[in-house]
Amino acid sequence: MKNMNIKWTLLLAAMFSFAACDTDVEYDIPEVEAPVLVSTTPEANAAKVKKGEITIEVKYDKNVFFATEDLKQISFTGGTLISADVYGSSNVLALTVNVPERETLCTLSIPEGVVLGPNKMPAPAVSLQFTTIALDKTPVMAVSTNAVKLYDYLLANYEKKVLSGMMAKESWNTDMAERVYEWTGKYPALNTFDYGHLAWSLAGANWINYGDITPVKNWADNHGIVSCMWHWNVPKFAPLEESIAATVWEGEKSTGNWAESIDLRKSEGFDTSVFDNAKAGDYIIVKVKDLDAAVGWWQGSVKNASWTDLVTGSGVVELTSAQTSYAVRLTEDALNEVKENGLVISGCNHTVTGVYIGTPATVYDLGTDYTYKPDETTFDAANATVEGTWENKVFTSDMAAVAGYLKLLKDAGIPVLWRPFHEAAGKWFWWGKDAASHKAMWIAMFNYFKAQGLDNLIWVWTTETGDEDWYPGDQYVDIIGRDIYSKDAETCASQYAAISATYGNKIVALSECGTVGKISEQWAAGARWTWFMPWYDGEGEDGSPIVHADEVWWKDAMEQSYVITRDEVPSME
Known part of the structure; x- marks a missing residue:
């Protein structure tokens, strides 16, 4: 058995040797073309x-x-x-x-x-x-000489220097900029004004008047750069349309200064049967016109046949220059009085054109009926650009009013950094419902303002970062803004880098800030904002002070050689 194993081993070895020595065998390797x-x-x-x-x-x-x-x-x-x-x-x-x-x-x-x-x-x-990529060299809308000069100035300084800026305090002023001057001996280069109290200005409030551009013009005349934004307050609910049930009187009667009245008393021959179908809860509606702007105050009046108030307070009704009517609600007693004896309409500094029974159109209370918060209003941003909706009526009429105010700045030769619909993707404003409605409103405003000839506007869109789908498009935006609060310098610089990378052809601004790292620290970390703008200081709900940029912060900013102050800004004429 042992000999047999040896023989088999020798045979296998011989076969292996024969195969190994066979050098004439050919192998086919498939040809592969080079990568293209x-x-x-x-x-x-x-x-x-x-x-x-x-x-x-x-x-x-x-x-x-x-x-x-x-x-x-x-x-x-x-x-x-x-x-x-x-x-x-x-x-x-x-x-x-x-x-x-x-x-x-x-x-x-x-x-x-x-x-x-x-x-x-x-x-x-x-x-x-x-x-x-290159920075966009031409503004998307602005063609006025001074606006183009401003844009060119921003381009020339971008990433080399940064403009200092400050927010107006609530109203139409430069109060916070004055405080910066008191602290540092220098004014910020830029001041931002806000059309947030549009309804109050239109109503003739004595504390806000956007038609008086004196604060803005004074700032611009001293080479200050003007920025404007709009905390857009809208009504909290849809208005009721006026409904007329009966005509009491029509014509034209100037009231003068309480000199004339419309005598609708039964004792003077007036037929009071016009009130027969009226009911408690209806209104006496008085239509007015020619509210004399030169006088500056206007009053209406609805009195009973004894020349006293028909209802409490109706003897003197304060009016605004924007009003075309006023109304007095009939109580049960007041209804019985007019049915029996009639009434007297008077007032001062306007013309009465009609007296009616019915339901007046809604007159919003300026103190309670306006908001910018989405959870306080039924205003639907998606309907703002849909004709026939109440939201569209508010949207278009408010835009027309602001366009008129902005035209005053245009006519005064003032270029404006215009920043509407800010922080939309944050969704804490009504204009932040969704990306589609936001873009639709932005483009609608852009096209409307362009049609109005507002060629002095440089358009600033505010990103929340990561919200590229909210961006209206390069053709509608000149500058990208970012609002940052309660972040250190490194975070601010990181935000700048991300925005600059995403929108590489656009200038980038720190359009709002509060309690952030010092400008010197941000600059050292790589943030090259075209401007920075702290929000104004205020008070918390408990009355405690809210400070967004204190004296130390401002002194640090104004001491930097790369920070531009107002005295360094050239004329844009």
Whole structure:
């Protein structure tokens, strides 16, 4: 048995030796073509590539291989080549480069054979050119000489210097800017005014009048840059339409200064049967016109036949210049009085054109019926641009009013950094319902203001970051703003970098801030805002002070050589 095993072993060895010595055997290795370039990202000669860290993808028609030690054979000009790799089994070579500047011509060169295909077939050489994005050189709407000069001034200083700015305190003023001057001996370069009290201004309130542009003009005349925004307060509910049940009297009667009246008393021959179908809860509606603006005060009056108040307070009804009517609600006693004896209409400084019974159109209470908070109003932003809705009536009439006020600034030669619908994606304002309605309103306002000839506006859109789907579009926006509160300098700089990367062709501003890192710290961390603007100080609900930028913060800002103050701003004439 042992001898038999030895024989088999010798036989197998002989067979192996014979096979190993057979050098005439041929093996067929399939031929594979070299990889072919399919595309690159960015594309060849692309002209709007973001600056900063960029990923370049070179795509072939088949899987490729790259040895990281061959990185030195790849050439890149215009910035720094950081890495190149093929991740896993892939037909894409991914390269990371850093291009720190805008408008930089970049060239990538990959020699033949540095990238290999299957069976080590050499990929052909690749050459790619692209240019990093430039800042938009022309405003999207502004064509007036002074507005173009302002935009050019912002461009010239962007990322080299930063404009100091301050928010007006609630009303139409530069009070907070004056305080900055008291602290630092310098005025901020920019002051922001707010049309937030539009309804009050239109109603003739004695504490706010956007038709008086004196504070704005004084600021601009001293080379201050003007910024305007709009905390848009809308009614909390839909208005009721006027309904007339009966006509009591029509004509025209000027009241003078309580000199004339409309005598509708039964004792003077007036037929009081007109009141027969009236009921308690109906209104006496008095239509008025010609409220003399030169006088500045107007009063209506509804009295009984004895010349005393028909209802409490109706003897003297305060009017505003915007009113076209006023109304007095009939109580049961008042109804019986007019049925039996009639009434007297009088007042001062207007003309009465009619007296009616019915339900008046809603007159909103300025103290209680307006808000910008979405949970306090039935105003639906999606309906703002839908004709026939009550929201659209408010939207269009308010826009017309603000356009009229902005035209006063245009006529005075004042360019305006215009920032409406701010912080929309935060959703804490009614205009932040959703991206679609926000963009629709922005574009509607843009087109309307353009049609009104407001060529002095530079449009500022406020991002919440990560809200690109809310962006109206490059053709509607000049500057990107960011509002930041209670963040340190590093966070502010990080926000700046992210926004600048996303909107590389736009100037970026710190459009609002409060309790943030010092400007010197932000600048050192890389934030290159075109301007910064702390919000005004105020009080909390408990009366405690809210300070957004204290004296130490402002002194730090104004001491920096790269911070522009008002005395350094040139004329925009």
